[in-house]
């Protein structure tokens with residue numbers, strides 16, 4: 104079947120929740136993608152910060168194939184060797200104490216909210232959750248309640264017990280803290296919100312406020328975690344440890360798996376039956392995740408992400424000197440946003456024409472979250488293409 108036929112069938116059958124780009128991808132290897140017409144692309148999006156070790160890494164593929172032939176699923180009523188190994192490794196790399204596996208980011212945040220409330224109620228506090236403006240924590244009912252109003256439109260009644268304060272504003276948090284508050288959730292680097300970094304003093308201040316009030320501090324590292332910023336988690340740059348940490352996206356190297364981690368204090372409030380999941384962390388998903396984390400260690404990809412990210416940001420900043428359309432370049436490791444003075448969508452589309460997959464978020468921001476093992480050559484060719492797009496746009500504007 105041809106690309107256009109597939110596009111039309113998709114339009115006919117799939118709920119129109121995505122304004123899909125009419126490109127059909129059929130194969131991936133590392134940071135290369137091929138569409139159904141056998142055209143090659145370089146992937147600067149990695150399935151939205153998911154394929155952190157590249158598409159179809161041989162070790163991840165082999166782990167999934169081997170596990171699929173042994174045992175895919177058993178339910179969480181029983182023990183699985185691969186899940187135990189993953190629990191131990193995740194606890195170790197996050198410096199948290201306990202883990203619970205889920206199937207997605209939003210589910211991890213839902214779990215985080217539940218255990219924060221469970222703990223708060225155990226010490227006689229209320230269940231309110233404070234989140235930040237411009238944040239993104241998922242698309243389930245509770246997670247849209249934590250997020251931007253635009254995602255809540257038409258889905259009322261929205262669960263209550265949630266309120267937002269401006270990001271990077273400690274005073275705003277101090278003003279809403281009361282006995283009613285159970286938890287504060289924040290992305291150390293806002294992803295969908297346009298790659299906005301928390302200030303160090305802000306996260307330190309949140310830690311202090313939470314300690315003083317016995318409120319759970321929740322870091323949502325679903326996008327910023329798993330080596331992306333040059334450490335296992337962005338929190339490691341800040342030196343601030345949350346009470347609860349959420350992970351997903353890059354955790355499975357492409358396999359849907361999420362996790363929530365917490366410290367012993369929060370875990371102490373959880374009893375049998377308080378939370379559950381059928382699929383979460385099943386052997387198949389756990390095998391993909393274990394293989395992904397091992398590849399990150401073996402190939403030193405946190406260091407790679409840091410070095411390549413710094414180099415790329417430097418190059419992007421020199422492009423900024425030349426093209427006034429670029430307002431600001433922000434990021435950490437390979438989580439980079441190029442904020443433009445105009446909508447980023449046409450730039451993203453032009454890049455696709457040139458054979459590069461990127462993403463436009465928060466209207467004006469071009470988001471780059473490639474695989475951590477993307478090569479210098481691939482990044483160099485992206486920079487050339489990006490400059491070409493800026494030149495084209497500039498000439499178009501001048502001609503008008």
Ligand SMILES: *Cc1c(COP(=O)(O)O)cnc(C)c1O
Nearest residue numbers: 207208209239240241294325326
């Ligand atoms: C993507 C994302 C989520 C939601 O993850 P899903 O797997 O789409 O449910 C939550 N929080 C952050 C920070 C994210 O980037």
